[in-house]
Amino acid sequence: MSRLVxxxxxxPPERCNLSSLIPxxxxxxxxxxxxxxxxxxxxxxxxxxxxFRISPTEADEIRFEGGSERFDYFxxxxxxxxxxxxxxxxxxxxxxxxxxxxxxSGNVGRLAGSGMAGGRIEVGGDAGDLVGAPLPGEATxxxxxxxxxxxxxxxxxxxxxxxxxxxxxxxxxxxxxxxxIGGTVIAFGAAGVRPGYLMQRGTVIVGGGAEEITPTFVxxxxxxxxxxxxxxxxxxxxxxxxxxxxxxxPRRLVGDTAVLGMGELFVLA
Amino acid sequence: xxxxxxxxxxFAEAFGMRATGVIITADTPEWxxxxxxxxxxxxxxxxxxxVEAGIDRELPPEETxxxxxxxxxxxxxxxxxxxxxxxxxxxxxxxLTCPGTACYAGLAGEESIKLGVAIRYFGDGWQIAKKLGxxxxxxxxxMDGEFVCEDKTGLTxxxxxxxxxxxxxxxxxxxxxxxxxxxxxxAAVPGVIMPFPGGIVRSGSKVGSKYKxxxxxxxxxxxxxxxxxVESALTPDVGSVLEIVxxxxxxxxxxxxxxxxxxxxxxxxxGEGVVRVGAGNYGGKLGKYQYRLxxxxx
Numbered sequence: 001m002s003r004l005v006x007x008x009x010x011x012p013p014e015r016c017n018l019s020s021l022i023p024x025x026x027x028x029x030x031x032x033x034x035x036x037x038x039x040x041x042x043x044x045x046x047x048x049x050x051x052f053r054i055s056p057t058e059a060d061e062i063r064f065e066g067g068s069e070r071f072d073y074f075x076x077x078x079x080x081x082x083x084x085x086x087x088x089x090x091x092x093x094x095x096x097x098x099x100x101x102x103x104x105s106g107n108v109g110r111l112a113g114s115g116m117a118g119g120r121i122e123v124g125g126d127a128g129d130l131v132g133a134p135l136p137g138e139a140t141x142x143x144x145x146x147x148x149x150x151x152x153x154x155x156x157x158x159x160x161x162x163x164x165x166x167x168x169x170x171x172x173x174x175x176x177x178x179x180x181i182g183g184t185v186i187a188f189g190a191a192g193v194r195p196g197y198l199m200q201r202g203t204v205i206v207g208g209g210a211e212e213i214t215p216t217f218v219x220x221x222x223x224x225x226x227x228x229x230x231x232x233x234x235x236x237x238x239x240x241x242x243x244x245x246x247x248x249x250p251r252r253l254v255g256d257t258a259v260l261g262m263g264e265l266f267v268l269a
Numbered sequence: 270x271x272x273x274x275x276x277x278x279x280f281a282e283a284f285g286m287r288a289t290g291v292i293i294t295a296d297t298p299e300w301x302x303x304x305x306x307x308x309x310x311x312x313x314x315x316x317x318x319x320v321e322a323g324i325d326r327e328l329p330p331e332e333t334x335x336x337x338x339x340x341x342x343x344x345x346x347x348x349x350x351x352x353x354x355x356x357x358x359x360x361x362x363x364x365l366t367c368p369g370t371a372c373y374a375g376l377a378g379e380e381s382i383k384l385g386v387a388i389r390y391f392g393d394g395w396q397i398a399k400k401l402g403x404x405x406x407x408x409x410x411x412m413d414g415e416f417v418c419e420d421k422t423g424l425t426x427x428x429x430x431x432x433x434x435x436x437x438x439x440x441x442x443x444x445x446x447x448x449x450x451x452x453x454x455x456a457a458v459p460g461v462i463m464p465f466p467g468g469i470v471r472s473g474s475k476v477g478s479k480y481k482x483x484x485x486x487x488x489x490x491x492x493x494x495x496x497x498x499v500e501s502a503l504t505p506d507v508g509s510v511l512e513i514v515x516x517x518x519x520x521x522x523x524x525x526x527x528x529x530x531x532x533x534x535x536x537x538x539x540g541e542g543v544v545r546v547g548a549g550n551y552g553g554k555l556g557k558y559q560y561r562l563x564x565x566x567x
Binding site for chain 2: 163165183184203223224225227230231232234238262264
């Protein structure tokens with residue numbers, strides 16, 4: 001059974017691991033079995049039924065009515081289906097996701113989309129630090145898919161990102177796309193200090209300027225590029241605001257020459 | 270007989286081919302057209318040119334990947350390897366070189382062949398790969414900015430080449446006028462091209478020659494100046510013959526193209542100097558596809 005509504009009874013008493021509540025793991029399970037899934041992160045047992053009131057729905061999706069910043073590992077490893085959350089989520093939402101879609105109306109904690117390889121995460125509010133980043137010890141962060149944050153993002157969004165898109169509607173924190181290997185990161189608002197710090201390849205676009213540009217980036221001038229039009233058209237198709245890119249002639253900075261220096265930082269403002 | 274025009278009880282014989290398509294965009298429709306015309310030059314017949322290529326249609330900005338004016342070009346060949354090799358040559362020499370152009374996949378075929386994946390090396394290490402969704406693009410630095418080219422394009426093995434119409438008229442000018450009308454009608458059909466100059470062939474050929482070195486020679490039965498001297502296929506009232514060769518992405522596309530061309534010629538009628546319409550075939554022994562003119566009239 002993957003057409004379910006999880007209604008929050010009351011705020012959870014501890015941080016919860018919701019990694020089991022993904023469409024492919026819920027498929028074929030009866031309601032009672034779903035209620036008995038353990039979600040605790042301490043030694044005290046906590047089951048889905050203790051936190052949520054579950055009911056079936058006709059919609060082809062899983063819906064969470066009520067979220068919490070204590071709900072961690074949400075949608076972890078999911079490969080198909082759609083989960084809609086009215087509320088907030090904790091850390092590592094969509095971690096290692098391979099497909100499907102998570103739509104969150106509120107905020108998400110740190111490491112949203114960490115190591116994801118496909119699918120889409122829609123965040124209505126803000127995201128914490130390290131969007132799409134790897135966990136300690138991992139070589140690469142995000143390897144595909146789309147993370148769309150309508151609000152602001154914390155520090156180091158897109159850290160060690162290899163492929164995919166992170167689009168931030170608001171402002172980005174410090175070191176946006178740090179150590180980036182490839183892919184595209186866009187902040188339509190302003191960026192904190194040193195976007196693209198130690199990036200090797202990839203594209204970073206900042207709409208509202210950056211607090212400080214890394215001195216190891218070199219100016220390659222103002223250009224009207226077909227690639228930006230292509231990107232803008234794709235963003236429009238993906239329902240991500242991108243029309244401003246079509247008309248802009250951004251300044252292109254190339255770097256980070258402290259490392260490979262094949263990345264690019266576009267500053268639109 | 271239709272509108273005074275005799276329609277031969279015969280059929281056009283056509284062959285299975287491989288085909289691909291690309292979309293060329295540029296800053297203006299004129300430059301997109303220039304690149305497309307250059308790319309499809311010397312692509313009239315697979316016998317000597319490797320591919321048969323032509324412009325399928327113009328695309329408005331809202332239908333192209335980068336929201337600029339574009340043109341869809343189709344290329345046909347007898348083998349995948351030849352098609353891929355010719356595409357690489359023509360992309361590199363005719364599109365890459367043309368100011369402001371970009372090149373994208375123009376066919377969603379069941380298989381794919383190389384497009385930008387090979388030409389990217391022109392970037393000498395400065396090329397940039399950009400993957401947007403499922404599509405990969407290459408950005409190659411060139412002197413006017415960047416040449417953007419999609420990684421691969423589609424290939425179809427269900428294409429058909431060699432649909433044709435033989436338009437016979439009272440004299441050379443009347444025949445040209447009627448054939449131009451047919452070309453205009455066929456050009457409006459999506460998924461087909463007419464690879465010869467302006468869509469028209471004036472030197473139809475037959476298989477073989479009296480000269481051993483030649484595999485093909487002039488189709489003497491349809492040469493009006495040889496009437497009386499050879500066993501001619503032409504009646505005394507025919508003063509000139511022109512041919513339209515049609516390649517299409519599918520059997521139905523070729524059929525639709527031939528139907529449109531035949532209707533346009535017949536609509537002009539005998540009063541405009543059109544005498545007869547025929548079609549070329551090899552007795553039905555060589556080609557997989559046959560298009561009977563009588564059926565196309567219905």
